[in-house]
Amino acid sequence: MVRASTSPLSVVPNDLEPYWMPFTANRAFKARPRLIARAKDMHYFTTDGRKLIDGSAGLWCTNAGHNREPIVEAIQRQAAELDYAPAFQFSHPKAFELASRVAALAPGDLDHVFFCNSGSEAVDSALKIALAFHNVRGNAARVRLIGRERGYHGVGFGGIAVGGIVGNRKMFGALIAGVDHLPHTYNRAEQAFTIGEPEWGGHLADELERLVALHDASTIAAVIVEPVAASTGVLPPPKGYLQRLRAICDKHGILLIFDEVITGFGRLGHAFAAERYGVIPDMITFAKGITSGSVPMGGVLVRKGIYDAFMRGPKHVIELFHGYTYSAHPLACAAGLATLDLYRDEGLFERARKLEAPWAQAAMGLKGLPNVLDIRTVGLTVGIDLASKPDAVGKRGFEAMELAFHEQDLMIRGVGDTLALSPPLIISESQIGEIFDKVGKIIKAVA
């Protein structure tokens, strides 16, 4: 039996076996655990006392850095003051304050916020709002949802249906009906080693016209895309692509949803990627960075016209039959408010914008190392494609992630054979150098 902790306070032996870990190679983990005991700013500390630099902001979420005092204190104060208020028919003041603050950060008339607890819930909420919106406006035939190949929209049934990652879909039956997919936007021959948005690929948005011709616009409710497809290995949008999607959706009365669970809250140097690309979607889903990962929270920003469409009928009647016990949980709202204060007071979105060029330059320094097939950067993210080992897809990426943790004191993500990095936005230029130095050593070690 491998012990996770040797705390004298543990009455029950701390066996690693009972916990079925999510999206994890459980047997490999339990044979050689990667356990984290605490964190501060840019660093994690392992249970055996090592200090790791965080190259992935946890899971793309701790944008303000770890265990920041103002966030910790806000959570502590909130826990002592109000643990919970019913989310249905009752609420608490910080829910409204946070909704106002998030709306103020969003572009255009994206000015109402529906809260939930994760990115997956945000996506399923947005898809349901899209269907219900057309329904309340008398267009009940608009039921089709369009996602994109290689898209990641969490793990709810709606999210995996519109998502385009084979492994996340193939075991789970028929998913939901009436879903179609745009092609993904990656083409290595045309785009390899691009910094930022590739020149090639904007025309792929026109594939939406093909789907409209196939299904007819009158049956399509919404299109959902990540502005940058991050979880699949960081695929920045080709120049003009998102703008073209917007134009086609407008032409056909189709709602456009940006899934900004990763791109929101500074990852691309702006509050939302919508701002970077000058495109106003009809809804934005968010999670992760809203609380800098400290308390689970997600949400959907909707344009005024969508909210208003529901606000009719008798006033005592619930307008949208959807919500979660923990929508706008007091702890999450307190953490969210403190996090937004930190982003503002420390200028972290601007900081990300300034660091984008040195980050990209350091990342591209890995070009030419063994097995490096492509490097893509945008904002403070990078995807580094490594050649797969013969007959063992994903093994090189897995070994790199393990070696990073155990031997290079670095936290990165392995997505198949792609290494994905997205540091907290508080990273310094010297820490950027340190991280890519380590990544270079790791790539050589797994050659």
Ligand SMILES: Cc1ncc(COP(=O)(O)O)c(C=O)c1O
């Ligand atoms: C774009 C996007 N949508 C949704 C999700 C799901 O979020 P969660 O894991 O909080 O459910 C993720 C998670 O990485 C994501 O990247």
